[in-house]
Amino acid sequence: MDRPALDIDRLRSSLAASPEGSFFTGIDVVTSTGSTNADLVARAADSTIDRVVLIAEAQERGRGRHERQWVSPPRAQIAMSVLVRARGIDPEVLGWLPLLTGVAVVDAVRASTGVKAILKWPNDILVDGRKLSGILAEIAAAGTDPAIVIGVGLNVSLTEAELPVPHATSLLLSGAGDADRTELAAAMLREFARRFTAWEAAGWNTAELSAEYRDRCSTIGSQVKAEIPGGEVLTGIATGVDAHGRLLIGDRAVSAGDVTHLRAEY
Helix, strand or coil, X not given: CCCCCCCHHHHHHHHHCCCCCCCCCEEEEECCECCXXXXXXXXXXXXXXXXXXXXXXXXXXXXXXXXXXXXXXXCCEEEEEEEEECCCCCHHHCCHHHHHHHHHHHHHHHHHHCCCCEEECCCEEEECCEEEEEEEEEEEECCCCCEEEEEEEEECCCCHHHCCCCCECCCCCCCCCCCCHHHHHHHHHHHHHHHHHHHHHCCCCCHHHHHHHHHHECCCCXXXXXXXXXXXXXXXXXXXXXXXXXXXXXXXXXXXXXXXEEEECC
16 A cells, blocks of 8 residues: 655654744654654753653554553554643643643544544544544643653554554545545644634633633533542543543543443433
8 A cells, every 4th residue: 555654854844834833942753763742751851941742653552541452554643743832821720731632633534535434532533433533631840841752643544444442443444535644734733723812812711712612622511431540430421521631421421531431322
């Protein structure tokens, strides 16, 4: 299968030509690395580094929540991390950053490919019930202006035989076999920059972001079963997401870190 490399010059020029072009201070593409998240976390000790992007054509140790592995053949996905500093943010709302990223990825996929992607709480992107993309956010430096690294892995041209798990999917398998990874990466970054800028301008108020997230999240309103570490199983209707980004199951709020597995309409 022909899998073209990302065109870094076209990616940079595409972003530079957009209203969000001044948001990012650096965008790099590497042939291979262990983990783009780990690479940017290591750079966060330098307080001058902010709003930088690292994309790898292949990852050897890509991971998701709970250290789950996320692997792919070279140039078959978008493996991308962004380092941002959320200046003056209330630590209580930091959990909304990966949810914001999920909204950005869903909107970029829909606009660029026509694929009807949706969100599963907290920030998995699904197509027809199968996982297209995962997101992992890590606090790289704490304090009043915390540095956060947000990683996105999105399957683009994986075939059925190449999927890491049976419940995964790709844009190819979802009917978007002609997806342009360079344009898709640019669309994802534009959406992220636009939404992050708006959230910061709103003083980190989550009201508008919460409404947009609920509109794209299929988990809300579904009967769910959440497996909690320690063996507890919580069942009920997912009624919403609270001010901290936690899922409300009945009258109980659970955070992403508290849930090992979440199943809807079980």
